[in-house]
Amino acid sequence: MTNLGNLPVAVIGGGPVGLAAAAHLVSRGIPVKLYEAGAQVGANLRDWGHVRVFTPWRYCVDAAARRLLESHGWRMPEAGAFPTGGEIVDKYVAPLAALPELAPSIETNARVMAVSRWGADKVLSKGREHKPFMLLIETAGGRRRDSARAVIDASGTWQTPNPLGAGGIPAEGEAEFGSRIAYGIPDVLGRDRHHYAGRTTIVAGSGHSAANALLELAELAEAEPGTSAIWLTRGTDLVRIYGGGDLDELPARGELGSDARDLVESGRVQLVTGFATTAIREVDGRLVVEGLTADGMRTVGLGDRIIAATGQRPDLSMTRELRLDLDPWLEGVKALGPLIDPNEHSCGDVPPHGHRELSHPEPGFYTVGIKSYGRAPTFLLLTGYEQVRSVAAAIAGDVASADAVHLALPETGACTTTRSISSISEASKGCCGGPAPKEVDACCIADAEAKAGGKSGCGCGVAA
Template identity: 55%
Template sequence: MNSNKKLPVAVLGAGPVGLAAAAHLIERGLTPLILEAGPKVGANLATYRHVRLFSPWQYNVDKAARRLLQQHGWTSPPDDGLPTAGELLDAYLTPLAATPAIAANLLLGQRVIAITRVGFDKVKTKGREAAPFLIRTETAEGTRQYLASDVIDATGTWSHQNPLGADGIPALGEVVLAARIDYGMPDVLGSARERFAGRRVLVVGAGHSAAGSLLALAQLAEAYPKTSIVWATRGSNLTRVFGGGEADGLQARGQLGIRLKALRDSGGLELRQNFRIEQLEEVDGRIRVTGEPISGATPVIDGIDRIICAAGARPDLALTRELRVRHDPWLESTDALAPLIDPNEHSCGTVRPHGHNELAHPEAGYYAVGAKSYGRAPNFLMATGYEQVRSVVAALVGDMAAADDVQLDLPKTGVCNTRLAYDDAASEPVVSCCGVPAAQAASCCVPAPSPFGACGCSAPAKTSCCA
């Protein structure tokens, strides 16, 4: 910690990892200053309340946060339950934010726009580490500034979705037609139903968010037969989203892939591979999507009403322009963390534990944690973020033995994906991940039906993520 010991530690973002950081700071005798852009905590979670997590409650509650909550009579949900994002928000984050120690230090509606050091741009060195951090925010009442001894940046990536353009920048016409594009995972069968019912919808992306939206649209089409689905991917390799089927190490991912392959093979959607979007334009009231030329021919998708862009997300690096930060050139994580999380080599279940050492930047006292720490890598887990902040806070108080002792136990399956919660209460027979009735499959996970055709284990085995 720098010499400004009387100042609070700024925690940017009041999502699961940010509030966990605050709980660890409080437990260590430090004062957090929690700055949240949204009107309530967990603002990003609130945008996908309908999505059910595959990891059960026992992996979604930070240990220091649990201890703080229990001091105020909180009863934990059953460890083996599988919460939706909305349930995580309502049953965990909202009560956590209401505990006196956190509520007294939580400021909502504070969108961080810059972080620097008082009196120092990034060029000046002498005396730099002794200067407090200055955090500037935008609020409904105007610009505000706050001082802090250290900064834990848990601003995430979800609010900075990648564009449709294959070059990493918005496609031509994308900004103009933004009102007809949904980024991330809209609630296709819930609050966003009317936007998609009976429409010709283009889903762009080759990950599990895209898969979830495709399967939800297929379910919507059963009720609204005029709904048609087009799926566009930039490449031709669908191995990651289809998974390994019954042999997939993540059973839920395998089942999701099986459902998606069946949808494709049945003609339930139009698949356009190697389609790298270059331009969007309105033609006769609908959207024409033009791809980059292939072998002299220009691919076109016509007659689209709405687009779901599930192309991933990225961190907002502009916040730290005046800090001395060092990022991996392509993942935008710290350079030390990049080889541990490279999605070309790792799924989220194979990322080994890491803490303050891998998260440190040249700017002493500044740490990016949570999804932001992974940059553009999509394999982040909430439980990983909890261990990150435990290690970082231990380092801030000088307990290096605890800071260096990074450990993480994760379930063997179901940790890398989410599924929608739409018809969990469906009356159809419950079938296990093994494809037989759960009562006959004691060695298999106990499922909950979903449009993904996947299930989550009610008593998952533990394994070190180093295994």
């Protein structure tokens, strides 16, 4: 029987959270092997590298990673500045991956196709916890099998976008017109400008990605006559994207929502809410979108291109032979599901959680980062960094540190919930220390008095 202690911990994904996991493990003297499917670390971030994030640098850097970097003379960028995705890679992720403590353990162009146990599919129970993990790795040179004592899945969800079809499967015509559909956040003002200048773009989605795309299209319209946008949302309440404005503890996030609202109210963007896309068709060379509304079937268009900013979903194919405990509809870790369910919550508040919530019935396997949230859209890097700190401590056997989880997320300033307070973890504490009501229609917002008294704010009916 292989001595599991002699094997490395496998980390899947070379983004900020995966590299933070590696930094925490290395700092504890635990051997690591990190697999990145892209040609370089931070490949997913580079896809939206033109976008400026709403979290300043102080929220974008992991503590263990920072200590390693600073031991080699690295200087933290201005803490209050707002980086782009590309700047996060160039000024933080790439330098971190190049450190001598991490570089030998990182393999790029290495896609993890499957994870299992040596000699055991998911049906076998006896002794499976003593069998090493087996990872099927695909590289330019072919496929091979590696072993690991534990696996941290930080592969994210960026490469598996949700389809445009509101039913969760591609809309009729989505594949046919795929060359005219961009998923995520295309670089409207840069490399993709020629696709959108002087044309009408249909933007589907009600999150921050949609807002970014709409704002760039509006800016392009000022320089390129004939440029316009139509905004489609499945929901009718846009409080999550419009946000709390000046009450948002991340001002750039609040500004993003306010600017999106201004686009609609000024008439620069045509907004259609309550629209569930079912089909895409072509009329005289232009695209129209068909969908269900409260009043029946409706057609929206005419557009030249479509931006599907409809979010992402986790790729579960690689873990099919593992025993995972997932939320049945979000497909993230089960323990987080009730607290981040967008059917119930429109905010990003989530209580502290660590290795216990991120583990599965498969001993030694952890889902972290945005993949731990499944299809929910409210993840922040701060959450991922605390997740991997706890997981690394648990793998090292430092249970006290692993259980001492601390997470204080910036308030959104506007969020709602329809979930009964009694069903939420720590709910008996109520909001901001007050009594727990039966139903909460809006999150309470930490005010100056609470902060002056040394209390942190709370949201979504859960005491912070």
